[in-house]
Amino acid sequence: MLHVDFTKSLPEFTLTARFSVGEEIAVLFGPSGSGKTTILNCIAGLTHPDDGSIRLSSQVFFDGERPYKLPPQNRGVGYVFQEYALFPHMTVEQNIRYGMKRHAQVNLPELLQTVGIDHLLSKYPHQLSGGQKQRAALVRALATEPSILLLDEPLSALDAQTRRQCQDELLRIHEKWRIPILLVTHDQDEAERLGDLVLTSENGAWCLPLQHKKSHALSPAP
Numbered sequence: 001m002l003h004v005d006f007t008k009s010l011p012e013f014t015l016t017a018r019f020s021v022g023e024e025i026a027v028l029f030g031p032s033g034s035g036k037t038t039i040l041n042c043i044a045g046l047t048h049p050d051d052g053s054i055r056l057s058s059q060v061f062f063d064g065e066r067p068y069k070l071p072p073q074n075r076g077v078g079y080v081f082q083e084y085a086l087f088p089h090m091t092v093e094q095n096i097r098y099g100m101k102r103h104a105q106v107n108l109p110e111l112l113q114t115v116g117i118d119h120l121l122s123k124y125p126h127q128l129s130g131g132q133k134q135r136a137a138l139v140r141a142l143a144t145e146p147s148i149l150l151l152d153e154p155l156s157a158l159d160a161q162t163r164r165q166c167q168d169e170l171l172r173i174h175e176k177w178r179i180p181i182l183l184v185t186h187d188q189d190e191a192e193r194l195g196d197l198v199l200t201s202e203n204g205a206w207c208l209p210l211q212h213k214k215s216h217a218l219s220p221a222p
């Protein structure tokens with residue numbers, strides 16, 4: 001269970017985040033500049049709140065009172081950035097293997113097949129379409145065997161059909177992995193389709209879920 005309870009001063013407003021996410025998909029749905037990426041960055045440890053706390057189950061990520069900051073590399077966070085952030089000089093396989101643990105338990109061939117990029121391992125990022133890059137970035141994040149997955153608008157650059165396929169893959173992966181996933185999107189349909197929990201902001205505060213649903217509707221298999 002992820003527990004987030006912090007404030008952070010930004011140039012134009014004070015960001016407040018107060019919510020909990022179990023083994024479910026929580027969508028952060030809100031306008032540009034409302035602090036979505038900043039929340040993900042605080043959870044990943046790339047930036048820090050001013051006060052409050054962030055915990056994943058019993059593991060403290062941040063505690064403003066002690067004060068304490070767990071280094072990003074010890075948080076077990078998988079992060080897919082807005083721009084995929086694949087290393088351009090590495091093949092897909094090298095990108096994926098980069099963050100893997102030495103004795104990784106993850107079944108990489110199965111994961112590659114699930115996400116449909118097993119035939120692209122020797123390609124470089126510039127040889128991939130937007131959807132393929134997105135999938136490679138997702139596999140790279142999952143290959144680190146994260147305890148939590150952060151996805152910052154991972155599907156925004158995709159056409160409608162590819163986007164739908166990637167949404168389905170994400171739902172399937174989540175069914176299998178059962179870890180908390182925080183997903184940022186500007187797309188209301190996507191928020192409703194993927195989110196067990198949809199968080200939105202009011203006056204800089206991300207607190208109350210708009211809706212909480214029990215099951216997802218996968219597209220029928222093609």
Ligand SMILES: Nc1ncnc2c1ncn2[C@@H]1O[C@H](COP(=O)(O)OP(=O)(O)OP(=O)(O)O)[C@@H](O)[C@H]1O
Pocket residue numbers: 010011012030031032033034035036037038039
């Ligand atoms: N490195 C930074 N330095 C100064 N201000 C920043 C920085 N990063 C973000 N901000 C400010 O913090 C606020 C929140 O930005 P953030 O990127 O978290 O919003 P967002 O909701 O993710 O936006 P978008 O949907 O456009 O990605 C914005 O007002 C932004 O100008």
